[in-house]
Structures are given as structure tokens and as C-alpha cells.
Amino acid sequence: MTAPTTMIMRAMAAVRHGLRRENLIAAGLLVLALSAISGLALIAAFIFKEGVPIILKIGVGRFIFSSDWHPLEGEFGIFPMIVGSLWVTVGAMVIAVVFGLGCAVLLTQFCPKQLVSIIKPSIELLAGIPSVVYGFIGVVILVPFIRDWLGGPGLSVLASSIVLGVMTLPTVTSISVDALQAVPLPYREGSIALGATQWQTTHMVVLKAARSGIVAAVILGMGRAIGETMAVIMVAGNTLDLPHSILDPVRTLTSNIALEMGYAAGDHQKALFATGVTLFVIIMILNTIALLVSRRRGARARNR
């Protein structure tokens, strides 16, 4: 008489116990899952805590728009580095977009399968090569070449742009490939059925449909280029003057931090953290734009 009820009660207890355990596991996983966003918040908190007070002391306008960086006299203006980072990044993007988009279109639309399985891993390998090696190749090959054939000191905006362009190419290529592959097959089929050639289909239909993904790829590539440090230090020349041509040397925001952090103290060190704050804000703006752009794409895909 009592046996079945005990059994049922036991079973219910076991289920409750299991549920409790499951809930504990879910809670534990959630805590771990929050570590990436907490890490991001921590980074922001620490960089801002170290850097923002000195920006406020100097004044935001003077910190950003002054060209005088004389740490010993307590003058901290990062305008030349902002301009330097901008030039180098724009140059790098020209190269990365032309090559990266070309490769992405080739890989997704025109390339035989066997070759894709060679080219794609090669692009990933290009992403794996250490930035110091890129910088070094830049110094021993590219810089002398520019100096001898185009003039100037060789260490220049041009050299940095080429090195950074090659380095960010894998980012631009692989995200563009994803975007191009996400274009629904019926789009292509429809266009081909209307009598368009493969290339017409590619540039009139597929590229248009993948536009937002490609924009996201370019923006993320820009973030990579602005944030790159070691390779740029080696080939940019690191002078504090505003560049007037692509053959002039420049200093970027990142190299300013890496070059002087080793010996800086006091306000000088805080000013380097402030440079980091500027970089952080630029990167977060770029990241957010890229995410919004690709989310819009996601939303559109869901509506279809």
C-alpha cells in the first residue's frame, strides 16, 4: 500500500534534487559567461581611472588638439599622434579593402574548390604571423626600398600603411567571406536566370546584398590597424611632427604608449594612460558601429 507512494515521493525528490543541481549549474555557468563583459568593464575602469584625471587637468581640447608633446615640461598634446594613426589607418584600409575584398569575392564566387582549400588556410596563416615579424620584414625590405626609390627617410606613413594593410587583410577577407556566403542562393539564381553573367550577378546582386557585412569587415579591420603597435613602431619612424606627405615619418597613438611607458613616471605616465583612453574610446566607437551594422543585417535576414 505504501510502497508505490514512497516510490513516487522518492522519484519526485530525485527530480527536485536534479532540478536544484541543474539550477546551480546554470547559475555557475552564467557567472563564468559574464567574465568577458566584466573583463571589458574592468579594463575600461582602470584605463579611465589612470588616464581621465590628467585629461581633465590639461583640458580635453588642449590634450587632443595641441601639437606639443614635451613630457619634461609637462606639456601633453596628442594631435600629431591622432593624425598619424588616422593617416596610417586610412592607408592600410586602402590596401586591405582592395586585396581583402578581391580575395573574398574570388573565394566565394569564382574559385575552384581545391584552390579555396589552399587560399583560405593561407590567409589564416597570414593572420597568425607575429606582428614583430611583419615589422621586421618592413624594416629590412620595405623601408630601404621606399628610401631608395621614392625618397624620404623610408620610415614613413607609406611603409606603415603597407605593413598594416597586409596585417589587417585577413580580418577584412574572412569577415567579408562570411558576409558573401550569407547571401541566399536564390538571389544568385534569380539573377543568373535573368541572363546576367556571373560577374554582373556578383557586383550588382551579391555585393549589394552583403554590403552591411562588408562595411562591418572594413570597420573591424580599421580597429585592428589603429590598435596595432609593435609593427608600426618598427616602420613608422615615430617623430612628433605632423606628416605632410605619405613619405614622412609619423608616430601613432599606440607607439606613443609603447615607446615611452618603459621609463615614464608621474604625469608623463598618466598622460600615456590618457593616450590609451583616447585609443579605447576610438576602438569602442568603431566596434559598436560594426556590431550595429552587422546586427541590422541579422535582423533583415530574420525578417525574410
Add this chain to the structure above:
Amino acid sequence: MRIAPKHTERAAVAIMWILASVMMGVLVFIIAYVLAHGLPHVTWTFLTASPESMGREGGILPMIVGTLWIIGLAVALAAPIGVATAVYLTEYTREGRLTDVIRFGSDCLAGIPSIIFGLFGLVLFGIMLGLGFSIISGALTVALMVLPTIIRTSEEAIRAVPRAYRDVSYGLGSTRWQMVTRVVLKSALPGIATGIVLAIGRTISETAALMFTAGSALGMPHSIFDSSRTLALHFYILALEGISMSKAYATAAVLVLAILVINLSAYALMRRFVARVV
């Protein structure tokens, strides 16, 4: 006169092939150049001796040991957290605001420049927690850096596990946790391993974040609280300060060979994973 679409197509495809060939050429050139200049100087003693007179003589053993320590610690920290995040995102919750926030954090973290990680590690681990320039400071910093890579690859690997596997596991009466650990993670393992291998590659290549956290001591590290110069940073210092070109090339060759091996194994793992799941 209009150019026939056929010709435009031919020209466009030709241009793209040229672009791709140039890119492949650059890759082959970099690898060949570094290996050709470096491999002749890579000897057994170079790999097993300590550097002398700032790296002008001797070998790179302490840098290899230091790099391996940092890789080991960083992966030991980041892999469990990354996989747990991926499991939570795929198996334990529905898509919503919370998953958006978690993904946003991970995506943004992936975009933060390594020099910022270096500054952060210097302040938090080096100064505030009093770890100074040490392997553990470097490893903690890099662990945070590679976390997004591991999250993303693990998530993709777990999503690729067929639904039927989960249904069968539930059908046999397993709890969610049993299903995840015994079925899903098991079949997603090669994909997760790919992410870890990629994270190892990033750690080997990393310089800026480790310069201010792991420091640049030349000696053999005896504990994780010692400072240790990594291979990439050693190469940078040798090359930039012109200490020894032959040693610099040799170090670069070791770096490039390591990256080649790592990328090939990641690729092999990925192929195995795709073959098994699809």
C-alpha cells in the same frame, strides 16, 4: 562603345586572381625569407642554452620556457571560462538581452588593442595586486585577451552538433548537464580544440601586452612569479636594438616555425571536426 559583359567578367576575374596571387606571394616570401635567413643559425645549442651578453651569444631556452609557461597558464584560465560561456550561450539560455550583452562584451574584448591590455595588466596585476613583472601577470592578461577567440570557436563548434544527438540523450533520460558533458562537448571537442590552438598561436605572437606585464628579464624563470621575456619580445629587442642579427633571424625562424605547426594542427583538427559532424 559598350564593352561586352563577357569581357568585363574576364577582366574582373583576372584582376582578382592577380590580387590573390600577390597576397599568396607576400605570405610565401615572408616565410621563406625568415626561414632562409634564420634556420642556418638554429642549432641544438641555440635551443637549449641561455643567452649571454644580452643575447649576442648563447641561446633562447629561458624564452622558450617563459613562453610555454605563459601559454599553459593562459589556456588553463581562458579555456574553461570560454567553454563555459559557450555552453551557457548555446544550451542554458534563450537568445535575449542577456545573451546580447554577453556577446557584445566578447566581441568588444576581441577588438581591444593589445597595448591597452598591456596597460591594464600593468596597473591591475602588476601594481595593484603586487605581482610586478611576472609570468603570472602576463598569463592573466593574455588569458583575458584570448577569451573571445575561445568563446567564439567553442560556440560555433557546439552549435554544429546535430540536434538529434541532444534529443537522443534526453530520450535516454539524461539531465541537461549530463547531455552537455557526455554528448555535446564530446562531439564538439575537435572544434573547441581548434579554438584553443588558435589561442596558443595568438599568445606566441603577442608582444605589446606582455612587454609591460611579463617584463623582459633574460634569466631562466624559476617560478610563475618571476619575470620572463617571451620569444616574440626577445626577437623584437634583438632586432630593434641591433644586438645580433643572426640571433634575431634565428629567433624569428623559431617563431614562424611554431606558428606554421600551430596553424597546420588547427587546420587538421578543423577538418576532422567537419568530417565527423557533417
